[in-house]
Amino acid sequence: MQSLVDLRTRIAAGTLDPAGAIALAQDAIAAREPGLGALVHVASDPAVPRDGPLAGIAIGLKDIIDTADIPTEMGSAIYAGWRPKADAAIVARLRSLGAVPLAKTVTCPFASRDPSATVNPHDPGHTPGGSSSGSAAAVAAGLVPLALGTQTAGSVIRPAAFCGVAAIKPSFRLLPTVGVKTFSWALDTLGLFGAGIRDVAHALALLADRPAIDLAPGGIAAPRIGLVLQDFAGPADPDAVAALSRAARAAEAAGAAVTDLILPAQLAEAWAVQATVQAFEARQALAWEYAHHRDALGPGLRAELDGAQALTASDYDAARRTAHRARRVLKDVFSEFDALLTFSAPGRAPAGLAGTGDPRFNRLWTLMGVPCVNLPVPGDGLPLGVQIIARFGDDGQALAVARMIEGALEG
């Protein structure tokens, strides 16, 4: 994989220039994209800024993120060749930092759970997850050092776990979603994929213009970590349980206090209503597509929207109230814990490309709006990841704890 921080260090030292760094990505794309299917469009001959804190960094953008100079097709034939007028806010921000939006990455249709054609870089017989399938795979295969995806249920953390890359789904609305195709406005969150924790931490600090998010030199001392199994979401695979346990022991070895934590019942209740919030808003957000192109939607999305037609405003209001209650309860949980440690996904990437895996260990946290980090746990076979979660607005804390565990797992 290409490390954003390493590339920037070489550029700062003068041993690599921005154009050279972009050429590395272009070469990697030429060598590895065939057979991977992570990219939809690659910018030909893009301008490469010489200056800026992300100069020389090639970016992969999930193809529901608007770009004025590259088509934006939403993973759907309905939007074939579609050219938005303007760059999304986050793309404008990337450009202002000197980064080069180099490629649009494959997305499941409209960021739904219907599969895309991208394969898992670790084994083409397995899904990379979704819906940010191309972004996770592109970073995992070393095509680009940084890719952006979105998460409404589990579309960032799950594919990151399946592809073995670091990722963060930041606090809700930390990054602007203007110009990103909406699925659910209360849930949709931009996320970042990178080679390691320090890469996504550095990128997020720059994108959000909040230097405090970046890792501090000294690391974090003795965090209190709650180990959460999310029983309400069903059991995880034995492999995932073992990886979670390994991460917990590594955290303890590095000085963390790790305690088993059963979440209060209000959080299980919120988990159960995430799909209601999502479907009720998706029905409105995708009303034009449903009215005019229902047959061209993927079968999963069509079924979700079919089912959503029966939801009422009271169903939605009740779900929102349940979520609101749970957010208050979760705030109290974070008075006793600096971070939570839990599964990123039920297990390794499932075989086949007919599905993208299950977001059941991600739904609650997206609804809560709290920052979630995927940390790959080294080992044999297809990747496994664990999820580190911090309180709303404390993205830096989630990243610091994740980096501590990452270091301990490496050591």
Add this chain to the structure above:
Amino acid sequence: MQSLVDLRTRIAAGTLDPAGAIALAQDAIAAREPGLGALVHVASDPAVPRDGPLAGIAIGLKDIIDTADIPTEMGSAIYAGWRPKADAAIVARLRSLGAVPLAKTVTCPFASRDPSATVNPHDPGHTPGGSSSGSAAAVAAGLVPLALGTQTAGSVIRPAAFCGVAAIKPSFRLLPTVGVKTFSWALDTLGLFGAGIRDVAHALALLADRPAIDLAPGGIAAPRIGLVLQDFAGPADPDAVAALSRAARAAEAAGAAVTDLILPAQLAEAWAVQATVQAFEARQALAWEYAHHRDALGPGLRAELDGAQALTASDYDAARRTAHRARRVLKDVFSEFDALLTFSAPGRAPAGLAGTGDPRFNRLWTLMGVPCVNLPVPGDGLPLGVQIIARFGDDGQALAVARMIEGALEG
């Protein structure tokens, strides 16, 4: 003016058919649009559904609301001829109810405070207000029975007051903003303009699919109304003070208990930071336009975005915290009052087309996300309006109180 409820009553009675009702709007446009400048594009030969609770209702849509079949130009040469791919969520909803999106209405550039060319239907030498200038003027001039606008500071309630039409800026996120050009995602709110309170109440209940919002047959009994001068926003004109007083007396005559209310200091503090939230988000939302077309922006918007470049994430966070505190305090205020009554604007529509008036009596309420209704106060000269405000989520209450005062002023 065309009354939506009257048109629907005639259609239900069989004395008018939907095509005939749309023809009324087309005829009115042909007769009155020249010299008014309220419309950008009119759909030629639109399909007219025969069924649906809004069949026969011609709609004016502020030209920042995406329509797939009519250009959407944002009031700016930058978007000349721009054709979005999809209808905005609210447009899809209107069509599903049988309404006919007949015209795009003039907007100030990107819904900013830079003026548009629309004139006030009551006197072409005066502004209609903004930024939903065309929507307010189109309803006031009788072109269409229902028009949609948006409010980020005071862009619905102010032009409604200046043009003498009923309007509601509903609770934040009651109506979906997907497909509406973003200025500030924490503030932007779709609003409705109609001939009278019952018209906007009926339309909002249908659009939100919440029948309880519509006026109940019996009206409302003895509401407790707080009379608010918003001294923190500066003084209103004597005319506006007299209109507010008249509305208060009418409310009392109809059985309301009206009490003078000085708002707690936290609300004045929130009023003062609304512009910070707006500008910080606008800098991101309009980053592409600012980077590529700064010279083509209006002078007011350009200056706002120039100034916003210096805002920091901490400025924004502090403003959001101030707003959050004020929302809690306002909730307590609404335990003692069923509605607040205050100015919709500092006075009558200012002379000339060089400005659009001042949103200073609207900023706080948009930031609070609470429902606001403009009620015209009958009288000589250019229109005056008063603003009726209810607690978050209680749009029906704001409308019921407004209807009560409307009836008392008529009587």
